[in-house]
Amino acid sequence: MQRRSFLKKASLGAVAGSAAVAAPVFAQDAPTLNWRMPTSFPRSLEALYGVGELMCRYIGEATGGKFNIRPFPGGEIVPALQVLDSVQNGTVECGQTVSYYYYGKDPTLCFDAAVPFGLNARQMNAWMFQGDGMKLTREMFKAYNIVNFPMGNTGVQMGGWFRNEIKSVEDLKGLKMRTAGFAGEVLSRMGVVPQQLAGGDVYPALEKGTLDAVEFVGPYDDEKLGFNKVARNYYYPGWWEGGPQISLYVNEKSWEALPKSYQAVIETASRLALVETLSRYDAWNAPALRRLIANGAQLRAFPREVMDASWDAANAVYKEFSDRDPKFKAMYDNYMSFRDSSVPWFRAAEGAYDQYLSAALSRAR
């Protein structure tokens, strides 16, 4: 430290009196930093953990190797679902996670990730960066000493794998399904019995019949876990996850201690991660879905009756939560009014375009 301080003064002295010379980068402006970034994901999730690694690589490169952030798979230095706590406490400087994992602390946190019948991936970006999303989530995370950055989105997830066909709301009754958080709350209103299981325990439970259904992510991630061998009915859409956002949490003190240039690097690199995550899912889900279908998966849409009952159940939960918690209500109102304003535009141009292409390609086959 003393050495760096000396260098700084020496440089300042040398520059003084010459306004024309290119300003040197002072040691204090570009400190060497080594941060740790626990994540909530196993190494095998290349669109989540893999993108975290990529972001760290870019941050290192952009700072000439001086700002090093090392990612860790879930459970390695911090339990997968305690990333928020460890960043909040300053045990680590930052973490990569999904805010709906912390539903138990406060359901309002889910608006930083996904809520039932919420925004799709593009609408989420629009709300975060152009609507009030960044402002409101930053205010919310202040209570956790966290500065949050969107750093990924999975797109709409699948509704999951079901041993038996779901033909009506009746078929959901008593169904033991691996799901949690907000989705679990809403599904339980329709008779589903939500089960919270760690990733590795899901397949055996499904095989043994302890579970009747499981929702995980989408074709690309699901394929690796082999659910299609046990539960062939693959339902869409995952109405509880229209565009789940992945977040970078940075400890507030760590953030404030960063030079402005490193802050800008985090901001831009997290946006690269955001594009990268969604583009990986969008590119990789399509062929994975084809392979799953070739291997016996039955692709099915939830019946309209089930969707309508889910919609009603979700709105009932929203009303309850809003009635009892003004902070939830304020976030909910802002988020949903953005959704309600966006959907008609997306239905017109985007919807018509996508639907026409889909119909034309089916016809051309």
Next chain:
Amino acid sequence: MQRRSFLKKASLGAVAGSAAVAAPVFAQDAPTLNWRMPTSFPRSLEALYGVGELMCRYIGEATGGKFNIRPFPGGEIVPALQVLDSVQNGTVECGQTVSYYYYGKDPTLCFDAAVPFGLNARQMNAWMFQGDGMKLTREMFKAYNIVNFPMGNTGVQMGGWFRNEIKSVEDLKGLKMRTAGFAGEVLSRMGVVPQQLAGGDVYPALEKGTLDAVEFVGPYDDEKLGFNKVARNYYYPGWWEGGPQISLYVNEKSWEALPKSYQAVIETASRLALVETLSRYDAWNAPALRRLIANGAQLRAFPREVMDASWDAANAVYKEFSDRDPKFKAMYDNYMSFRDSSVPWFRAAEGAYDQYLSAALSRAR
């Protein structure tokens, strides 16, 4: 220069012998650079020109103010549609533009932006970053001494403003429409007479009746130009622009002369711009469309017959271009096979989700 060289040696001397000290950033690693970035856009297009400005600001911040890129509105230092040429010649170091403006040089360039019935915004990112898009477009731009970076997407554009209703393909015959490039080529096969007009001339031509129709961008940009006062029929979707990508062109020599850290900063900042552009359009188009409708615009979908005829005309043009140009064919085949592979996945989860939300919200009103 001599001064900087002296500083560098002095720093090296001071550091020698102390491995523990934080490595200083040497002047040669972080040179002060001043670049110019002509764009193809007027200042008024905040989601295009405005995002270019924002990207430059981030690049400056991330490099501690040392890498300065100054944006210029179209026509200020380079004509709006000659950005490619000026970057190619090294007149400027970089530029912000849309590759389909250079359809006249080579229609294959359009695959870096949008082609009729091509990829939507998310599919475009997926093809660029996970498919062969970056590789193939980089190869293509080598002939122009350009290194390209996606830095924006408008989402699906509108089909444009028509004085009269379009009820059949017959209604397109002889229609004088402001459009150009690939869209113009396809539309001309259906009897449209494409007219190329600079932005400022469009409104008067429409008012006088010299033009029967005009396509520009989407609700947010269109609203400012006041087309709805003259041509009330506002059609969707712009099937010739499913997800037009905005590009940053960097002169190859300028790129290669950059330190690795500045290259990483350009890469990440261009991705921030990509997210920013699309999120601005997605957020701003929705309320603009509502205002336009409140002010008399008649929102209409192109009839299925017109869409089908457009689809056939586009495919006929694709076949002609592919037959006569193997380079076009190679790009076309790669791009379209990505589209054909992606669409079924997007139809399932994303499509079902968006459509359900849209229906549920209409019902709830």
